[in-house]
Amino acid sequence: MADLRVPEKRFRPELEGIRAVAALLVAVYHIWIGSVSGGVDVFFIVSGYLITTSLLSRMVREGRINYLENLLGLAKRLFPLAFTVLAVSAVLSIFLLPLSTWRQTIAELFSSMFYFQNWQLANSAVDYLAQNNTASPFQHFWALSIQGQFYVTWPIVITLVYLLATKILKTPVRKTLLAVLTVIFLASLSYSVYITAVNQPWAYFDTFARAWEFSLGGMLALLLPYLKFSNRAHLIMGWVGLAIISFTGIVLPVSTVFPGFAALLPTGGVILVIIASENGQAFGVQKLLGSKPFQYFGSISYGFYLWHWPLLVFYYAYFNTETVTALGGIGILAITLVLSIMTIRLVEKPVREMPVKHSKKRLSKVLVALMTPAILVGLSWGVFVQASSGGTATVEDNPGARAVSENIQPSKEAKLQPDFLSAKEDLPTFYSDKDCFSTGSVSSKLKECSFGVTENPERVVALVGGSHSGHWFPALEAVAEEMNMRIDVYNKDACRFSSGDFDGQLDEACMTWNDNLQERLMAEPPDLIFTTATVNSGDTVPKGYLAKWKEFEGIAEIFAVRDNPRMKVDPTLCLDELSVDNCSVERSKALSDVVPWENTEDIPDNVTFADMSEYFCTDDTCPPVIGNVLVYRDKHHLTTLYSQTMGPALREHLEPAFEKLN
Numbered sequence: 001m002a003d004l005r006v007p008e009k010r011f012r013p014e015l016e017g018i019r020a021v022a023a024l025l026v027a028v029y030h031i032w033i034g035s036v037s038g039g040v041d042v043f044f045i046v047s048g049y050l051i052t053t054s055l056l057s058r059m060v061r062e063g064r065i066n067y068l069e070n071l072l073g074l075a076k077r078l079f080p081l082a083f084t085v086l087a088v089s090a091v092l093s094i095f096l097l098p099l100s101t102w103r104q105t106i107a108e109l110f111s112s113m114f115y116f117q118n119w120q121l122a123n124s125a126v127d128y129l130a131q132n133n134t135a136s137p138f139q140h141f142w143a144l145s146i147q148g149q150f151y152v153t154w155p156i157v158i159t160l161v162y163l164l165a166t167k168i169l170k171t172p173v174r175k176t177l178l179a180v181l182t183v184i185f186l187a188s189l190s191y192s193v194y195i196t197a198v199n200q201p202w203a204y205f206d207t208f209a210r211a212w213e214f215s216l217g218g219m220l221a222l223l224l225p226y227l228k229f230s231n232r233a234h235l236i237m238g239w240v241g242l243a244i245i246s247f248t249g250i251v252l253p254v255s256t257v258f259p260g261f262a263a264l265l266p267t268g269g270v271i272l273v274i275i276a277s278e279n280g281q282a283f284g285v286q287k288l289l290g291s292k293p294f295q296y297f298g299s300i301s302y303g304f305y306l307w308h309w310p311l312l313v314f315y316y317a318y319f320n321t322e323t324v325t326a327l328g329g330i331g332i333l334a335i336t337l338v339l340s341i342m343t344i345r346l347v348e349k350p351v352r353e354m355p356v357k358h359s360k361k362r363l364s365k366v367l368v369a370l371m372t373p374a375i376l377v378g379l380s381w382g383v384f385v386q387a388s389s390g391g392t393a394t395v396e397d398n399p400g401a402r403a404v405s406e407n408i409q410p411s412k413e414a415k416l417q418p419d420f421l422s423a424k425e426d427l428p429t430f431y432s433d434k435d436c437f438s439t440g441s442v443s444s445k446l447k448e449c450s451f452g453v454t455e456n457p458e459r460v461v462a463l464v465g466g467s468h469s470g471h472w473f474p475a476l477e478a479v480a481e482e483m484n485m486r487i488d489v490y491n492k493d494a495c496r497f498s499s500g501d502f503d504g505q506l507d508e509a510c511m512t513w514n515d516n517l518q519e520r521l522m523a524e525p526p527d528l529i530f531t532t533a534t535v536n537s538g539d540t541v542p543k544g545y546l547a548k549w550k551e552f553e554g555i556a557e558i559f560a561v562r563d564n565p566r567m568k569v570d571p572t573l574c575l576d577e578l579s580v581d582n583c584s585v586e587r588s589k590a591l592s593d594v595v596p597w598e599n600t601e602d603i604p605d606n607v608t609f610a611d612m613s614e615y616f617c618t619d620d621t622c623p624p625v626i627g628n629v630l631v632y633r634d635k636h637h638l639t640t641l642y643s644q645t646m647g648p649a650l651r652e653h654l655e656p657a658f659e660k661l662n
Contacts, residue, residue, distance in 0.1 A: 003172030005225040009057075014277040015046055016298025017289025018270060021245060022046075023301035027308040027336065029249050031329040037249035038258070038266035040143040041213055045267045047147055048217020049274065052181075055158045056221075060173060063162075065155045072356050074151050075367050080348045081303050082144065086112060087374035089137040089310040094381060096317045097137075099420035100572030102385050105136045109378045112141035113371075115148035118205040125201035126440045134573070137310035144306075146207050150214050157184075178222045181215045188212035189261075196260030199441050209259050213267055220271055227275045234276045238285030241272025303340030303348070311336055320577060389421035400645030401615040403627030410628035416575075418641055423572045423630055426639040428473040430489050437470070438492040444512035446520060452480030452487045459483065459658055461559075462526040464490045464517060465497040468563055469531055471638040476530065478647030483654065488526060490517050497531040498544030499551065505535075506544075518551065525556045527661055528654075533560030533609055539592035541600040550604045558607040559657050560597075565590035565616050566636040571624030584621040591617060608660065610653040615646055 019042075026039035059065055086109060093105050111120035121142050157180070165176035192209035195202065203209045229237070248254065248266040277286035288294065297304075311332050315324060324332065351370070354363050397414035399406070418426045429451075430436040436449035451473075463469055463476060470491045480487055495510035497517070521529065529552065533541055541560075549558045567574075567585055574583035597609050616622050616631065624631055626642070633639045 004174035004178065004222055006174075007053075007221070007225045012274075012277065013290035013295050014273065014286040015050070016301075017286075017291070017294035018042060018046055018245070018273060018298070019301040020294045020297035021242070021289070023304045024297070025246065025249065026305060027333060030309065031312055031324050031332055032326075033249070034323075035249060036254045036258075038245075038252070038254045038263070039249075041258070041263050041266045042245055042270050043143065043147070044150075044210060044213040045217040045220070045270045047150065048214035049221045050217075051151065051154055051214075052158070052177075052218030053221045055155055056174070056177065059158050059162050065159055067155060068360070069356050070155050071152070072360060072363055072367075074148075076351050076354060076356070076363060077348075078144075078148065078151075079367050080351045080370050081306055081343055082141075083113070083371045083374045084343055084347050085306040085310065086138065087377055090374060090377045090381065092310070092314055093137055096314050098317070098573045098576040100423055100570070100576065101134055101136065102381070102421060103424060104134075105138070106378060106382050106385065108136040108138040108141075109374070109381075112138040112145070113374060113378070115141075115145040117145040118142040118207060119145075122202050122205035125205065126199060134570075135313060137313040139313075140305070140309035142205055146205075146210055149207050150211075154214070174222055178219060181218045181222070184215040185212045185219060188215065192259045192263075193261055196257070196262075200256060200260075202440075203260070204255070204258060213259070213263065216267055216271075220274060224275070224278060228279065229275070231279070231281055234279045235281045235284055237272040238276030238281075241269040241276065242285050242289070244269030244272070300337075300340045300344055303344050304336055307339045307343075308332065308336045311339075385421055389419060398629050398641065398645075399627040400629035400631075400642045401626060401649055402645050404615050405649040408627070414628050416625065417629055418633075418639055420572050420576060423633045423639060426633050426641060428470055428640055428643070429477075430470070430473060430491065436489055436491070438495075438513060440493075441507050441509055443492075444509040444516065446490065446513060446516040448520070449489045450486055451477055451489065452485050454486055457484055457486035459485045459528065459661075460488060460526040461485055461528045461530050462488045462490060462521060462556075463530045464521075465531045466491065466495045467493055467637055469497070471640075471643055472530065472561065472646075472650070474640045474643035475646040475650045478644045479651045479654075483651065483658075490520070496535070496542075496544070497529075497548055498542065499547035500544045514548070518548075521552070522555065525552075528557050528559050528657060530559045530561070532563050534563045534596045536563055536566060537590055537592050538563075539594045539596055539599055541596050541603065546600070546602060546604065549607055553604050553606045556606070557657055557660060558604070559610065559654065560607055561610045561612060561653075562596065564636065564638065565613075565622040567622075567624060567632055568635075570634050571630060571632050572634070575624060575630075580623050580625050581621075584623040587617045587620055587622055590622045608653075608657040610650070612646065612649065612653070615649055 022039035022042035025037040029035055029037035029039070055065060090109055097105060108117060108120060111117040117138065121139065158177070161177045161180050162173055165171045165173045169176065188208060188211040192203060192212060195206060195209050245266055248269070252262055252265065254262070273285055273289070276284060277289070280286040312324070315328060315332060316322065347370070351363075351366055354366065356363060396408070397411050398417045399408035399410055402408045403410065430449055433449065435447055438445055438447055461476060463473055470489070473487070473489065476485075476487050479485070492510065492513045495513055496506060498506060498514060500511070533545065535542055545560070549560070552558060565585065567583070569583070571583055591613055595611060597603060615626070627645065629642045629645060630639050631642045
């Protein structure tokens with residue numbers, strides 16, 4: 001059986017040009033448009049094309065792939081620039097980034113070093129508790145992580161296919177590989193379409209949802225000799241392909257619809273350019289992409305991609321802004337270009353010129369030496385953060401809400417609690433157990449945990465809903481023993497206790513979770529169901545809430561607390577630079593002047609409302625710090641410590657609700 005034709009082995013300058021365009025698009029979209037361009041998808045398919053071509057020719061020629069040499073070869077191309085950027089960015093982060101971002105930044109530093117940044121971001125993307133994290137200077141390493149995972153696994157795929165074809169099936173190697181790549185393409189694309197539909201934030205960073213792009217590049221490498229068209233067709237295809245690559249980010253909301261079917265657009269553009277360049281015309285796209293300026297920029301595109309993002313993040317931090325001026329953007333691009341050229345000449349080039357076969361030990365030592373600074377900075381930084389964060393918070397020094405309810409004033413020498421290093425992690429204790437709450441837009445599984453007085457309690461309170469119910473848990477726990485109360489936690493992030501989605505905010509998994517919760521509570525009714533009464537600064541009680549509460553009339557009492565105010569900016573970031581007054585919001589902008597339930601009809605008789613606004617706002621403002629305690633760990637979630645200090649005040653509202661049960 002004849003095998004597929006082997007394409008002519010030649011240098012393809014247009015590929016460097018495609019890389020140049022992709023890198024520039026990524027940077028320009030990040031800096032000025034504030035979105036993503038689809039440029040990384042271009043990188044993925046080009047990588048699939050080149051690596052498949054290289055590994056397959058080596059496998060056919062030598063009958064094997066030396067994995068150690070292959071890994072060292074990859075390391076000498078990837079590590080010098082990557083670890084230089086990581087080390088420099090880590091040091092600058094210490095001086096330029098707010099303290100509250102340090103833990104996240106350190107975690108992303110190490111995930112970038114070891115090429116699993118995409119999984120780190122995937123987990124953060126679906127973790128409601130982490131969605132308020134600000135972008136770190138290492139976030140762009142997610143694409144490099146996926147490429148690194150591909151580079152490590154692809155030699156194994158090529159080897160297994162070669163053995164399958166030559167030793168077992170006795171079939172042509174290239175045809176067998178094409179069949180395998182087609183299966184990978186179809187399986188990965190099908191999964192990508194599915195997971196993008198049900199959980200797009202996760203899908204965006206999922207290696208398995210991106211694998212089809214690399215396999216498509218490999219399929220192109222095998223089929224290219226057969227993709228011949230007329231001269232006019234090649235001319236048109238090339239320029240159309242370049243236009244598709246350039247304008248995908250404008251035509252499509254890449255960050256919210258990729259990968260899925262939508263990613264076929266930029267990858268299709270790359271395919272058109274490569275096919276057109278195979279039979280280049282006098283005015284074909286390869287003349288532009290293969291020109292010396294494009295080739296040169298393509299040769300430094302890796303460094304350009306690595307440097308542009310941390311410079312952008314540091315620009316935001318240094319100038320305390322969320323936008324980039326025209327001049328500022330040009331400056332970022334210029335510095336990125338200079339740093340790319342310098343580090344490639346001084347760091348990457350000397351290492352890349354070292355031969356792998358005859359200098360394994362020396363090359364390994366050089367690579368370890370290049371990796372060491374970033375690792376040492378990360379470890380030292382992490383140890384410092386761990387040693388410096390936390391501390392004992394006493395009511396005397398940190399009364400929090402008790403400064404309002406009991407007029408306890410903090411000492412002037414007391415340090416703010418929780419500190420900025422710890423604030424993001426200051427979560428209710430039930431979040432430490434994954435079996436106590438549901439997360440993500442797919443899971444509708446009902447999870448339950450009990451706290452407080454778990455044996456022979458006088459009262460049982462079911463705490464239900466999402467994070468805005470969950471952050472009241474510390475307040476309930478603080479008075480649980482005094483009130484002889486068991487707290488049953490039923491929590492699903494971003495999911496309100498509602499009978500329907502009246503404002504487009506609740507997904508199907510949330511609605512199913514609510515049905516499961518209702519069935520559970522109906523089977524064993526608690527004395528009190530604790531939930532939120534409003535959403536944000538709304539001036540009425542949501543209809544879905546009323547309908548859900550009505551279903552429990554005669555079964556359980558509802559205790560509904562007014563939603564807390566929201567800050568304009570994350571206080572942990574604002575207070576790092578400005579005063580409490582400057583980080584406060586006007587009460588009129590954070591809370592409705594009308595008490596929502598006084599403006600709502602058809603409220604069921606089994607509802608007791610609690611308005612705790614006096615513990616968040618004065619008559620004029622809503623400050624981020626009360627009684628020397630940081631009220632919020634982000635724009636709208638309470639810190640555990642502040643919630644705990646609200647325990648006595650909450651008890652005063654709970655007691656009348658319990659009396660209604662007698």
